[in-house]
Amino acid sequence: MRFLSAFSLLLLAACNPPETGDPSAPKVAPILTTEDARDDQTFAEPEKARVTHIDLDLDLDFEREMVSGSAMLDIIADKGVDTVILDSDGLKIDSISDADGKPLQYKVGDIVEGKGAPLSVEMGDAREITITYSASDAAALQWLAPEQTAGGKHPYLLSQGQATLNRTWIPTQDSPGIRQTWSARITAPEELTVVMSGLSEDDPETLDDGRRAFTFEMDKPVAPYLIAIAAGDIVFKELGPRSGVWSEPSMIDAAASELADTEAMIDAAEKLYGDYRWGRYDMIVLPPSFPYGGMENPVMTFLTPTFIAGDRSLTGLVAHELAHSWSGNLVTNANWTDSWLNEGVTSYFENRIVEEIYGKKRADQEAALSFAAIEETLAEVGNDAPGTALHQPANTDPVGSAIVYDKGAFFLRTVEGIVGRDRFDAWLTQWFDNHAFQPATSAMILADMEENLVKDEAEAEKLKLREWIYEPGLPDNVARPGAAAFAEVDAAAKAFTADRTLDTASWAKWTSAERQRFLAKIPRKMSNADLAALDDALSLSGSGNNEELFLWLELAMQNRYEAAVPTTEKFLTEVGRRKFVAPLFEALMDQGSWGQPIAKRIYAKTRSGYHAVTRGTVDAMVNG
Incomplete structure (x- = not known):
């Protein structure tokens, strides 16, 4: 069945082949101008003028928790268009100039909640502009004090730009449909190492002021939310010919062991759906405050340490982030x-x-x-x-x-x-x-x-x-999973529901998916005695698998199980992943006079250690 498509006629494109990298990658990526492709989360008007490349030159200031420097933007525009509109959220603009250093007029518009403010630059005939600026209190950036890291000696910086947070530290058109190549020079204190979601161009340069400069390039056009940075006391361990992992030194061996299947995953992905087009596939295991399981930043996937279970049972997360190299990044x-x-x-x-x-x-x-x-x-x-x-x-x-x-x-x-x-x-x-x-x-x-x-x-x-x-809901042709996948587990959950029978020998042999299924299938309402027996038999509070531990703690808090409060508090203190943190606070807040004081006490202690993404969700629950 063949249908003629008009979408290719509605592309505003310039597709010159790049000088380096994948020959199939356009240096200037096409955009879509169809109505359904318009992005109401950006102030940009890319059909008139749009950013095609960003060159960052930034200093990291850990004492003031600020980045400062410049961003040089390459722009293409229709003939006669003399203004380009960028996204900005809290940026302090010092000056904007053209390629010859001539000052350009600009205006920061009114703030729109959730979007920031438009930055309109009167560029005239210029198609290269340089913005000198600084960014503090940027929601995309989390600055960690030494005591919030595993090593405890040096500070740490990590970013999370999806969906529209990168405009808090990079002045550009922050929309996934406006793909941009980029390069960067980043300076940091000499004891710290910087990584980004681009290929490192050279060994870091030692400067005279006790700092080092790191350079990166992404020669393939990417959605701007995929520009990411991390800096800290981190080391590297190779996993295969095109893969490796960064982490704090104390975590590197455990991380490398958990990620040992990465090269095989890349091979499997290529066998399924074609070449991996990004060169390297490296990862960084971040401090536990990282708000997500993983973030698919090209050539440098960001990972939560909560996936490290010691048995590779949670490495579906790695498969997911790798798959994004095709669906999401490509x-x-x-x-x-x-x-x-x-x-x-x-x-x-x-x-x-x-x-x-x-x-x-x-x-x-x-x-x-x-x-x-x-x-x-x-x-x-x-x-x-x-x-x-x-x-x-x-x-x-x-x-x-x-x-x-x-x-x-x-x-x-x-x-x-x-x-x-x-x-x-x-x-x-x-x-x-x-x-x-x-x-x-x-x-x-x-x-x-x-x-x-x-x-x-x-x-x-x-x-x-x-x-x-x-359409909403599930169509009636959905390929439902077969009952056989969890037949044994569902039978065990049914037996436990009926008379609290527990088969500890089977639990010991089950996969993590089977254990998660069991914990999800048992009754939501249980007595303290039943919960104590369950914990004692299965050692749930001592689990090294964070998915299983979370399910247990959520069940315990939903049933006001006082004995599990210390473990819950420890978990919420050590883990910043929103998937775990938000439901646990929600479970506590739902318990009224019992749970709310506990939630407020714990959150007062842990809030400063969470990323803005996590705080934004939990603030509404606990302080709303």
């Missing part, structure tokens, strides 16, 4: 209403990598956990809630990650099941190839499926593509 949602194009496609891809490396049983079990998350969300918000559609227009109330991640993945699993794996894989490979280094929309992937995958009208009706993408 082909990127044009705006955040289509974030499922990043996360849902990646979650599907992740599961395929897990199947290749760890086998079908583990992949099926992890998929079943994802499907349970979808069902739980739908049960909570209703099948008709607009937020349960994959494409989520502006002003749609979000309902959680189970839709954009898990429903997105099950959409592709369903399509694969109907058309067959060979046809599906061939289609997804060409999707990545034909849209590499470009933004995309739901309408585009739908048109591509109809043109390049669907064979006839009968198959189109069976696939229900438009219903999956644009």
Whole structure:
């Protein structure tokens, strides 16, 4: 079945091949000008003037928790356009000039909550401008005192730019649909090492003022939220010919051991969907305050230490971030209403990598956990809630990650099941190839499926593509996971529910996915005696697996189990991952006069150690 697509006619593009790197990568990436591709989270008007390259020259000031220096921007614009609009949120602009150093007039507009303010630069005929500025209190940057690190001797800096936080430390057009190449020179105190989400160009240069300068380049156009930085007392360990890991020295051996399968994962991903196009795949295991499980910054994935379990049982996280090198980094949602194009496609891809490396049983079990998350969300918000559609227009109330991640993945699993794996894989490979280094929309992937995958009208009706993408709930053709994946575990949970029978021998042999399933399936209401017996039999409070420990602590707090409060407090003090922190505070706050004082006491102690992303969520719960 062939459908003519008009999207290629609506691209504003300049696609000169780059001088270095992947010959298929455009130096100036195309943008989309269709209505559904417009991004209401940016002030930019990229159809008139847009940034194509950023060159940063910045100093890191740990005492003042500030970055300062300059950003040189390359711009393309329509003839006669004399103004470029950038995104800025809290930046202190000192001056703006053209390539000859001539001052340019600029204006910082009114602040819009959640967006910052437009920075309008009257550039005239200039197409290269330099902005001298500084950024303090930047929401994207977290400055850690030495005592907040594992080593305890040196400070640490980490960034998290997704979705629109990079405008708090970089003056650019901060929209995923406006892809930009970039380079950087960063200076830091000589005892610290700087890494970024670009390839390091040279060995660091030692300066006369007790600092070192590090240089980086990303010669492929990326979404600006993918520009990332970290600096601290960190060391490197090689994992394979094109992969390695950074972390604080005390953590490097544990991190490298947990990540030993990385090179095999890269090989598996390439076998599935084509070449890895970014050169190296390195990772950095950050301090525990990092707010997410991982962030797919190109050539330098940022990882939470909470995935380190000692048995590689949580390395699906690594498979997920690696898969983003195709879905999200290579082909990127044009705006955040289509974030499922990043996360849902990646979650599907992740599961395929897990199947290749760890086998079908583990992949099926992890998929079943994802499907349970979808069902739980739908049960909570209703099948008709607009937020349960994959494409989520502006002003749609979000309902959680189970839709954009898990429903997105099950959409592709369903399509694969109907058309067959060979046809599906061939289609997804060409999707990545034909849209590499470009933004995309739901309408585009739908048109591509109809043109390049669907064979006839009968198959189109069976696939229900438009219903999956644009309608709430789950279509009735969803490829539900089989009951066999957790048959033994579900039987054990049923026995425990009936008479509190526990099979500790089976628990000891179960995978982490099986243990998580059991903890999710047992009753939500339990007595203190039952909880004490459960903890004693399964040693839950002493678990080294943070996914399992979190599920136990959430259950304990929901039941006002006083004996687990110290462990909960310790966990919330040591872990800043929002996925864990927010639900635990929510569980405590839901317990009224018992839990709220505990939550407020703990949060008063831990808040300063959390990233702004985590604080933003928990503030509304505890202080709202």
